[in-house]
Amino acid sequence: MSDQTEKLSETDICIGSYENFHFYRTLDGSPTLAFGQNGEGEKMHHMKGAFSETLHVYGRVLDELKEREWERRILSIGLGIGYNEILVASQFDELTLLVSYEKDRELREYFLNWVDGKTNLVPNRFVKIYEEILTLFSIQFKKEKKKIFWNLLKFRNEGSWKVFHELNESFECNEMSAILFDPYCSKTNMDLWSEDFLEKFLKNVPGSNCIFGTYASTGSLKKVLKNSQFEWIKRKGFKGKRECTFAVKNTAPDKRWFPDLER
Numbered sequence: 001m002s003d004q005t006e007k008l009s010e011t012d013i014c015i016g017s018y019e020n021f022h023f024y025r026t027l028d029g030s031p032t033l034a035f036g037q038n039g040e041g042e043k044m045h046h047m048k049g050a051f052s053e054t055l056h057v058y059g060r061v062l063d064e065l066k067e068r069e070w071e072r073r074i075l076s077i078g079l080g081i082g083y084n085e086i087l088v089a090s091q092f093d094e095l096t097l098l099v100s101y102e103k104d105r106e107l108r109e110y111f112l113n114w115v116d117g118k119t120n121l122v123p124n125r126f127v128k129i130y131e132e133i134l135t136l137f138s139i140q141f142k143k144e145k146k147k148i149f150w151n152l153l154k155f156r157n158e159g160s161w162k163v164f165h166e167l168n169e170s171f172e173c174n175e176m177s178a179i180l181f182d183p184y185c186s187k188t189n190m191d192l193w194s195e196d197f198l199e200k201f202l203k204n205v206p207g208s209n210c211i212f213g214t215y216a217s218t219g220s221l222k223k224v225l226k227n228s229q230f231e232w233i234k235r236k237g238f239k240g241k242r243e244c245t246f247a248v249k250n251t252a253p254d255k256r257w258f259p260d261l262e263r
């Protein structure tokens with residue numbers, strides 16, 4: 001099993017705080033966030049690299065989506081400080097649907113206000129962090145920061161990006177073709193990792209073709225994915241984690257093999 005987000009250690013250096021949000025520098029230079037009065041809550045990313053971990057786990061899912069040319073209906077669970085949303089906007093200029101879930105009201109509002117250009121409503125610390133993350137993706141994908149940012153704004157204005165509050169059993173989306181599952185580990189977030197929830201989730205949310213990725217791997221998840229027509233593909237986890245989860249469901253004809261197929 002590999003389902004642990006690291007706890008803070010004494011050597012982790014806080015690079016700034018705003019109220020109960022504490023930012024830390026990870027080893028590849030990118031920032032991560034921990035909640036709690038003293039930042040004692042779970043960190044959102046691996047301390048060996050928030051940005052590199054995002055590329056390793058979730059970048060791979062979007063690469064596969066591109067490769068397979070499936071309709072872009074992407075679900076991101078746990079918006080946090082927006083790595084996965086900025087990744088999507090770096091990879092795709094057009095998409096059918098992006099759905100993000102974030103249960104923390106401030107994280108939702110800060111990110112959306114930043115995208116809407118209402119930076120007066122966003123704490124400076126957050127603005128700097130979002131800009132930093134944007135810069136990292138811009139360098140990685142050799143795409144102008146402005147273009148990535150405008151993609152996010154465009155998705156929002158044209159209604160193809162929807163942001164919801166708490167993911168629970170009233171699933172507001174279906175027919176998704178890529179799932180970036182990042183809602184903390186099973187110890188912190190037992191509800192979303194329970195076999196019962198995962199069964200309902202995988203019955204209702206993915207389309208006939210779907211790629212599922214998460215940084216962790218648990219026996220229950222593996223079992224439920226297999227029972228839900230996903231092929232579980234072995235992948236090494238990020239930096240020393242034994243494995244991460246990468247699974248593909250392909251139960252409808254694939255456009256690559258039937259190029260004339262109407263979608």
Ligand SMILES: C[S@@+](CC[C@H](N)C(=O)[O-])C[C@H]1O[C@@H](n2cnc3c(N)ncnc32)[C@H](O)[C@@H]1O
Nearest residue numbers: 044078079080081082083102103166167183184
């Ligand atoms: C590991 S962090 C996500 C990091 C994010 N993907 C990023 O790269 O910045 C997990 C996030 O999931 C959110 N979360 C946890 N349970 C949730 C739920 N049931 N519904 C929506 N968001 C949830 C937490 O508030 C937290 O911001």
